[in-house]
Amino acid sequence: MEMNKRYLWLASALLVLAGCAKTFDPVVEPEPATKANDPWVLEDLSPLMKLGPAEKHALRADFAGTRSTVAMNEAGTSASTVWSAGDTFEMYALDAAANELYYVPFTTVNGGADAHFTTDSGFPESLPTPYDVLYPGVEKFGVTDGTLVYGVTVPTEQPAVPGGIADGLAVSYATADNLTDGVHFKSQVSIVRFKMRGGVVSKVRKVSIKGASPLAGDAIAWPDGEGSVDILQDIGFSGDVHSRTVSLVGDFVAGQDYFIVLLPGTQSSFQMVFADGEGHSTSKKAVSEFTFPRGGILDFGTIDLGDEFTDETGDTTPVLYMQATADVPKPVTIAVVPEGFTADELDTYELLAKSAMDALMATEPFNHYREYFNVWILKVASNESGASITDGNGNIKTARDTYFGARWGQDAYGDMTADDDLVFDFVSENCPDVKQGIHGTNEVPVLMIINDNRYGGICHGWSDGTGYCMAPVSYDGGRLMWGYPETEAVSVTATARQSNIRQVTDEELEEMGVNIGDWRNTVVHEFGGHCFSRLADEYWYESWEGKVSSIYEQSWPVPYSLNISATYNRPGWKADLLDGDLNALSSLTEKDSRYGRIGVFQGADVSMFNRWRSERISCMIDNRFYFSTWQRMIIVKRIMTLCGGTFDADAFWAKDDPTDPLRDRTSNSTYGQKSRVPARPVPVLPSPVLHGNSVETAGVK
Numbered sequence: 001m002e003m004n005k006r007y008l009w010l011a012s013a014l015l016v017l018a019g020c021a022k023t024f025d026p027v028v029e030p031e032p033a034t035k036a037n038d039p040w041v042l043e044d045l046s047p048l049m050k051l052g053p054a055e056k057h058a059l060r061a062d063f064a065g066t067r068s069t070v071a072m073n074e075a076g077t078s079a080s081t082v083w084s085a086g087d088t089f090e091m092y093a094l095d096a097a098a099n100e101l102y103y104v105p106f107t108t109v110n111g112g113a114d115a116h117f118t119t120d121s122g123f124p125e126s127l128p129t130p131y132d133v134l135y136p137g138v139e140k141f142g143v144t145d146g147t148l149v150y151g152v153t154v155p156t157e158q159p160a161v162p163g164g165i166a167d168g169l170a171v172s173y174a175t176a177d178n179l180t181d182g183v184h185f186k187s188q189v190s191i192v193r194f195k196m197r198g199g200v201v202s203k204v205r206k207v208s209i210k211g212a213s214p215l216a217g218d219a220i221a222w223p224d225g226e227g228s229v230d231i232l233q234d235i236g237f238s239g240d241v242h243s244r245t246v247s248l249v250g251d252f253v254a255g256q257d258y259f260i261v262l263l264p265g266t267q268s269s270f271q272m273v274f275a276d277g278e279g280h281s282t283s284k285k286a287v288s289e290f291t292f293p294r295g296g297i298l299d300f301g302t303i304d305l306g307d308e309f310t311d312e313t314g315d316t317t318p319v320l321y322m323q324a325t326a327d328v329p330k331p332v333t334i335a336v337v338p339e340g341f342t343a344d345e346l347d348t349y350e351l352l353a354k355s356a357m358d359a360l361m362a363t364e365p366f367n368h369y370r371e372y373f374n375v376w377i378l379k380v381a382s383n384e385s386g387a388s389i390t391d392g393n394g395n396i397k398t399a400r401d402t403y404f405g406a407r408w409g410q411d412a413y414g415d416m417t418a419d420d421d422l423v424f425d426f427v428s429e430n431c432p433d434v435k436q437g438i439h440g441t442n443e444v445p446v447l448m449i450i451n452d453n454r455y456g457g458i459c460h461g462w463s464d465g466t467g468y469c470m471a472p473v474s475y476d477g478g479r480l481m482w483g484y485p486e487t488e489a490v491s492v493t494a495t496a497r498q499s500n501i502r503q504v505t506d507e508e509l510e511e512m513g514v515n516i517g518d519w520r521n522t523v524v525h526e527f528g529g530h531c532f533s534r535l536a537d538e539y540w541y542e543s544w545e546g547k548v549s550s551i552y553e554q555s556w557p558v559p560y561s562l563n564i565s566a567t568y569n570r571p572g573w574k575a576d577l578l579d580g581d582l583n584a585l586s587s588l589t590e591k592d593s594r595y596g597r598i599g600v601f602q603g604a605d606v607s608m609f610n611r612w613r614s615e616r617i618s619c620m621i622d623n624r625f626y627f628s629t630w631q632r633m634i635i636v637k638r639i640m641t642l643c644g645g646t647f648d649a650d651a652f653w654a655k656d657d658p659t660d661p662l663r664d665r666t667s668n669s670t671y672g673q674k675s676r677v678p679a680r681p682v683p684v685l686p687s688p689v690l691h692g693n694s695v696e697t698a699g700v701k
Helices: 345-361 421-432 508-514 519-534 572-580 584-591 593-597 629-643 647-657
Strands: 049-051 054-063 071-072 079-082 088-095 101-106 117-121 131-135 140-144 147-154 157-158 172-176 183-186 189-196 206-211 215-225 229-232 245-249 258-264 263-265 272-273 280-285 290-292 297-304 319-322 331-338 374-376 388-390 396-398 408-410 446-450 458-461 465-471 480-482 487-489 501-505 515-517 598-604 609-616
Touching: 054 079, 088 147, 117 131, 131 147, 131 183, 140 297, 172 215, 206 345, 206 593, 229 465, 229 508, 229 572, 258 290, 263 515, 272 345, 280 629, 319 345, 331 345, 331 421, 345 374, 345 388, 345 446, 345 519, 421 446, 446 519, 465 519, 487 598, 487 609, 515 519, 519 629, 572 584, 572 598, 572 629
Parallel strands: 049 101, 054 183, 157 245, 189 297, 331 374, 331 446, 388 408, 446 465
Antiparallel strands: 054 117, 071 079, 088 101, 088 131, 101 117, 131 172, 140 147, 147 215, 172 183, 189 258, 206 245, 206 272, 215 229, 263 290, 272 280, 319 374, 388 396, 458 465, 480 515, 487 501, 598 609
16 A cells, blocks of 8 residues: 555654753662452463373464464565464363363474474363464463453564564464364454665664554453454553553664564554664654554555654654634643653653543544644653652652652552642743743643553642643553442432432443543543533542532632532522523423433532532543533533633534433444453542642742
């Protein structure tokens, strides 16, 4: 295929920036995840492995896809796939009753497209079939939901093999009913084929693909019962490595075919980086969502690198990712800043920033108002990757030398904070819309993307509208799951509390759906909900003794918590959505029956009682990409305030879309889709930290 027909590549620079000068104790890495400290880590059953009893068998094996290595035909027009001489694959069977796991290795002497394999082992007759067959051999095993799953690896660094790939990289799967019939493998990875041209090619020593989600490292192969496996990176074994970067390393020749093996999946954005051994590079960026499918070879064609590397060392130029086009007095400005990204990681940060903003702007009502926004991606390097680890009470146990000093507990998020003054000073000095006097920092909400694998997220807000949100790239972009509480209060006024707690039924939970997403859902909740829109949380703790907070913030100069009510009979949305001159709710449901989800529901602002919300489920409960109708109206009013416009109810209703991607089953492969494979369940994050005074009072200039 021609490159310019499927991809839009843009040259970019590898930034080398100076971080803050600070003194820190030596870095002490946290203990790796184990079954004891992370319930989502699988127990490795490798010690139970047994070689099957001595017994000679032979079979033939072929592929419906990629084999162990890749070779080009003589004309150089297509890639053929073959077994290598000496290749080995293994069959596996679990004796659940005896708690024993057997394996049988097969080896080919000659290789070829349809190779002859032999073994000197067999399975006890009592073992159930079909057997699982994997190439290459597997070192880690686990059982979850009664299914035997396998730890597989796509190396983060791979040797550059002209016209092919190294043996053992093409993870493949098959099933077999016996040890003698032919086995038909299916590739479980993606392979990218590319060529390079230009005078600089001879200097290239590493070619990397960088994405917003894991592309390489350890993963779990979960049999789907249909001859393939689901490849998952967000659950695994102790010591697993996940990487958003996969690299081909070696010497390269112009015009030669090269191949990179990576884990399948959808990337919201990605880039290829071509680098020498001295820190010079050229980047090519794909600016739209792309899926690396399971099996087969993707042809990226010939990539022109030119005669010189295009990196611009020290370039700190802000990137205007989205530009306002609406006819309003001024744009609505968002600033994104990096934390814990070293100079050579800033290109990855830019990908993540774009991915996060894409998720926000795909969510209603932002998607219908994106022409109002300037989104500035600001850049600054940290001396170390990650963020500092505290004891949960603000005391640093493990320090990271990062620009804004982000820190929080290993298993606690309430003390998640950074240097407030430095955050807003940096935005003031580097965001063009602030430097030009279009906005003050109190009108520019800040998203801080943190290069840290831990789960977390929080918003800090002030009464004058200033705020910043902290969002780490949790579990390397792996899948996360948020749930609806199992119990709730009835939605009427009542004096007897305990008697008004009800169990949420399975049917109700099914109708609402279970939100499966990733760190970008945290961004939409924490930044889109709290920091930009100044919404309160609408979840609650399931103990009715939970503290009921005051909602005085509704009277702030820039109000907070307007989405919740302290009264059942007079909620803030009563006039706009429930009553009105024409009985607003009846009129809305005639327009779209989904507006019938509007009502008065008890439970919000962490309390099960004495706080009410306008719909049963929304982003402010379980981080789904759905804001309730009342929340959407508040958001649009906020947009109009920031752009200097006027809120028009008729215009709002003309644009409004009440679709919940999860409940209304419109979710795509990236956002909110249900899955039979479990995602990592995570707790709700703490309420926003509301400082209650202006930033100037707090010392920020």
